[in-house]
Amino acid sequence: MANVSGAQDRAGRARKRSAYPGWFYLPAAIIYAALFLAPTFASLYFSLTRWTLFDSVFIGFDNFAQFFREPFLVQGLLNTLTYALISSGLKVVLGMALAIMLTSQIVARGYLRSVIFFPVLVSTVGVGITFTVLMHPTQGMINETLAMLGIAGPGWLVDPKLALISVALVDVWKGVGLATVIYIAGVVAIPKDYYEAARIDGATKWQNFLYVTLPLMRPATATVITLSFIGGLRTFDLIWAMTKGGPGFASDTIASVIYKQYQAGFYGLSTAGNVVLFILIAVLVVPLTMLLNRKQGHE
Amino acid sequence: MKQRAPLIGGIAAIAATFVVFVIPFLFIVLMAFKDRPQSALRDFSWPTGFHLWDNVVEVIQTRNWMMITAFINSTIITVVSVTLLVILAAMVGFILARRKTRWNPLIEFLILAGLMVPPAVVPTIWVLQGLKLFGTLHGMILIEVAYNLPFSIILYRAFIATIPKDMDEAAVIDGARPLDVFFRIILPMLWPVTVTNIVVQSVGIFNDFTNPLYYLPGNANATVQLTLFNFQSQFSTAYNLLFTNILLITIPPLIVFLFFNRQIVAGMTAGAVKG
Numbered sequence: 001m002a003n004v005s006g007a008q009d010r011a012g013r014a015r016k017r018s019a020y021p022g023w024f025y026l027p028a029a030i031i032y033a034a035l036f037l038a039p040t041f042a043s044l045y046f047s048l049t050r051w052t053l054f055d056s057v058f059i060g061f062d063n064f065a066q067f068f069r070e071p072f073l074v075q076g077l078l079n080t081l082t083y084a085l086i087s088s089g090l091k092v093v094l095g096m097a098l099a100i101m102l103t104s105q106i107v108a109r110g111y112l113r114s115v116i117f118f119p120v121l122v123s124t125v126g127v128g129i130t131f132t133v134l135m136h137p138t139q140g141m142i143n144e145t146l147a148m149l150g151i152a153g154p155g156w157l158v159d160p161k162l163a164l165i166s167v168a169l170v171d172v173w174k175g176v177g178l179a180t181v182i183y184i185a186g187v188v189a190i191p192k193d194y195y196e197a198a199r200i201d202g203a204t205k206w207q208n209f210l211y212v213t214l215p216l217m218r219p220a221t222a223t224v225i226t227l228s229f230i231g232g233l234r235t236f237d238l239i240w241a242m243t244k245g246g247p248g249f250a251s252d253t254i255a256s257v258i259y260k261q262y263q264a265g266f267y268g269l270s271t272a273g274n275v276v277l278f279i280l281i282a283v284l285v286v287p288l289t290m291l292l293n294r295k296q297g298h299e
Numbered sequence: 300m301k302q303r304a305p306l307i308g309g310i311a312a313i314a315a316t317f318v319v320f321v322i323p324f325l326f327i328v329l330m331a332f333k334d335r336p337q338s339a340l341r342d343f344s345w346p347t348g349f350h351l352w353d354n355v356v357e358v359i360q361t362r363n364w365m366m367i368t369a370f371i372n373s374t375i376i377t378v379v380s381v382t383l384l385v386i387l388a389a390m391v392g393f394i395l396a397r398r399k400t401r402w403n404p405l406i407e408f409l410i411l412a413g414l415m416v417p418p419a420v421v422p423t424i425w426v427l428q429g430l431k432l433f434g435t436l437h438g439m440i441l442i443e444v445a446y447n448l449p450f451s452i453i454l455y456r457a458f459i460a461t462i463p464k465d466m467d468e469a470a471v472i473d474g475a476r477p478l479d480v481f482f483r484i485i486l487p488m489l490w491p492v493t494v495t496n497i498v499v500q501s502v503g504i505f506n507d508f509t510n511p512l513y514y515l516p517g518n519a520n521a522t523v524q525l526t527l528f529n530f531q532s533q534f535s536t537a538y539n540l541l542f543t544n545i546l547l548i549t550i551p552p553l554i555v556f557l558f559f560n561r562q563i564v565a566g567m568t569a570g571a572v573k574g
Contacts, residue, residue, distance in 0.1 A: 019471045019480045020398040025406070028387040028448055035445035036413060039426050043419030053425055107309030114560060115320045121552040123506040125524050126545040130327055133538065139341050141326065173319070234417050237508040241528070258420065262513070267421045274419045281415055 047272040063272035072249035079164050080253040084232030086168040091228045095179025103187045117177035128241025131170045160250035167242050179224045186220025222292035233281055330542035338539035354543040369521045377505045380443040384451050384500055392455030413449035420513050439515045443504050451496050458492040498559045502552050523548040
């Protein structure tokens with residue numbers, strides 16, 4: 001008995017001394033577990049049921065079978081991939097180019113940084129509506145300007161072949177500022193010595209970029225690719241504001257399909273869509289992150 | 300030549316960014332100044348009269364002052380969830396950086412999972428209904444906290460690791476209890492990251508469209524992003540009102556931007572490249 005109470009005493013004193021009590025995790029953990037973890041685990045079960053929110057009947061993999069049987073759902077899957085690749089690819093290339101430009105001795109640097117970053121802060125739906133008006137095939141400002149130059153503008157959002165790409169381009173317009181800021185941080189963090197050494201070796205500007213800047217910006221590139229690729233795979237609000245997945249199903253992504261199934265009351269199918277998106281992200285992003293964050297020799 | 304190259308490049312860059320970034324914003328502003336017939340043309344013309352005030356009044360009065368309700372709702376959701384996020388994420392980041400146990404890898408895995416895994420929407424609605432929180436502001440606030448915790452925690456943890464442990468140990472020797480250490484010593488020192496967190500999360504939550512669409516149905520609970528969407532269908536031809544609405548809901552982020560422009564960039568870069 002004495003032993004036990006002694007141990008309790010010691011534990012009590014140790015707890016009193018620790019400035020880092022475990023219960024600090026508790027409030028965050030409860031909210032996170034109840035509203036994120038629990039529904040995520042529940043979704044693995046409900047995706048296997050026919051579900052009305054009150055009642056669920058276990059039907060095995062029928063939802064997934066149906067998901068992959070519907071041609072427009074498979075197209076939604078491909079659209080999601082296309083959208084994520086276009087938007088994150090362009091953000092990497094443009095963000096890097098803009099960051100290099102904005103860290104050089106250029107006039108009006110402050111103005112340029114602000115102007116490029118500002119769309120990041122504006123509501124996605126507002127941006128979507130604005131560009132829907134600007135991209136109107138006959139009355140939109142973009143095509144009217146092109147017409148003045150003698151170019152017949154395409155039907156940005158009404159041409160099934162182009163609609164998804166147009167929305168992805170607007171996504172780039174809105175998000176490139178964030179990529180640029182991350183790259184600016186990457187460029188600024190490169191020690192000047194490397195450029196000195198390169199200059200002594202007689203490197204050209206292009207060689208400077210290829211052999212010094214590009215490899216040393218790898219952490220920034222990893223961040224930009226991961227953020228924008230996940231964002232692209234999950235995109236919903238811009239698609240919904242601009243095309244609602246149309247024309248037809250030409251610009252439907254998994255996220256907009258999930259919403260449509262939810263609206264129609266197919267909760268099991270909607271949840272199965274969620275699980276598909278979840279698996280897609282896990283299969284693509286986890287290896288990608290590991291590849292990007294692989295330690296390099298000299299680090 | 301060496302002097303002139305940056306100047307020419309700069310002028311080209313200013314021209315290009317003006318066309319690509321500034322003109323769409325000017326377009327929004329000009330449309331908000333027009334009357335209904337002129338806005339229907341959807342062109343880049345100068346407004347024929349000053350109609351901004353009339354448009355603002357009409358947007359605000361539409362649907363029983365729905366815009367006012369929406370602004371109040373969005374403000375409550377944003378302020379309360381950002382406050383909770385800052386305190387709860389800083390607490391987790393603090394313990395996670397300081398106390399090394401065998402649970403740490405699991406906790407870090409759960410945080411990373413939260414950044415990547417898309418929320419399971421319908422099961423979440425089911426949980427919210429069970430808790431009697433579906434369609435309430437309380438529920439919406441807790442959702443925003445749950446979904447944005449991982450990002451806030453990662454920002455905090457990276458920063459707390461740079462604060463020397465001696466600070467908290469000295470406070471403990473002076474007899475401070477954990478809550479005192481955290482609220483009086485640690486939290487004030489985290490101010491630079493807290494600013495980043497406030498800016499990033501408040502803009503994100505204020506501009507959130509998807510989550511209120513799912514978890515906060517009904518006109519009484521409308522948030523500003525949803526009013527925008529209602530306006531679009533109701534006034535498919537009243538472009539002056541639609542763009543006035545866009546302009547109105549852009550004002551809060553604009554204010555945040557003007558106040559914190561420098562800190563946003565500095566804080567974001569501190570967190571983003573490390574994490």
